[in-house]
Amino acid sequence: MSGSATSRRTVLGAVLAAVAVTAAACGSPQESAGGGSGDTAPLNVGVVYAESGPLAGYGQQYAEGFKAGLAYATGNTNQVGGRPVNVTWTDDAGDPVKAVSAAKDLIGKGYRVLAGSTSSGVALQVAPLALENKVLFVSGPAATDAVTGANRYTFRSGRQSYQDVRTARAFLGDGRKVLVFAPDSAFGKSNVAAVRSVLGGAGATVSDIAVPATATDFTPFANQVKAARPDLVFVAWAGTTAAAMWQALDQQGVLTSTKVVTGLDMRASWAGFGSGAAELHLLAHYFDGATDNAAYQALKAAVPGGRTDLFHPDGFAAAQMIVHALEAAPDDTDAMVEALEGHTFESVKGTLVVRAEDHALLQPMFQARISGSGDALTATVTGTVSAQDAAPPATTMKG
Structure with missing residues (x-):
């Protein structure tokens, strides 16, 4: 059972568009993030997921879950610390080559937070970019075990094989x-x-x-x-x-x-x-009615037709994780990582724990x-x- 809907988040301020990905990799997280002026600078999150292609159904669920989770985690403001969370959605069609190209483009534009990866093959190609460029990457439904422990900048919002x-x-x-x-x-x-x-x-x-x-x-x-x-x-x-x-x-x-x-x-x-x-x-992994809690009720109210499905919780949890990271340190990627390691939170499936040593997401x-x-x-x-x-x-x- 693979995987299926993805999403990426981008970093806080706008770095100069001319900054190359390789240059971002050489600089510190703060330098690669840019920042924009003032406390109202948008917090950019890039989501690279399967909007089309054979896994499009999974991607749709992931995207719907992410939007619902972002609203839930921010109290329906879509803001963190008074700064708007700006989400850029990019279709990779389940193709690792397209996903890598999209991720590099977002990183080059100064995005410090990425999410998505409906496909395991995609996640395995995007994860190394997170390490090279010191950006936070929260993988989605991709189930391959290799995502766990891939590097300190890579996390997952779904289950693994x-x-x-x-x-x-x-x-x-x-x-x-x-x-x-x-x-x-x-x-x-x-x-x-x-x-x-x-x-x-x-x-x-x-x-x-x-x-x-x-x-x-x-x-x-x-x-x-x-x-x-x-x-x-x-x-x-x-x-x-x-x-x-x-x-x-x-x-x-x-x-x-x-x-x-x-x-x-x-x-x-x-x-x-x-x-x-x-x-x-x-x-x-999940089906509608498997749980009943506040997060589930919020998701159910937001999903078209009111029926949740397999990968809605992955998108929901990804948004919760990203909001938590941005709340802790909106302009410091390493601090975002530290905030997520060991993080325990209540989500659609129940209590989820980000294991500190390898970023496995422990879940019922x-x-x-x-x-x-x-x-x-x-x-x-x-x-x-x-x-x-x-x-x-x-x-x-x-x-």
């Missing part, structure tokens, strides 16, 4: 043969690595089927799954081909011949589970089942994995 797998561990029972079915991508490889670490570390034998990201016919791969006769199939998938993938698994009898565990994707995809939906054991995770059919499909929480129990192992900061 390891937390998904920790949630799935309870479904294994006495089984010992696990197969991971995932795309051959950064997202897929992250899930394979997490399953090997968590379930393999618990004594299971783990194999995987890496499906080309461009695949449209999944029947051959479904037959491979059935022939392997695993005790548990962990399916990690996201994007527009999910319905075709689930149809193939169902038609080839995979859903009824073994225990299939997967992440609950955005609501629009649920119908794609097909007739075997009730057979699935679902781990859930959910187990679920779905019932009904068509537009009447309903998800129900069947269990909650605490933030501590879902926590990934601490990693060493790479930069």
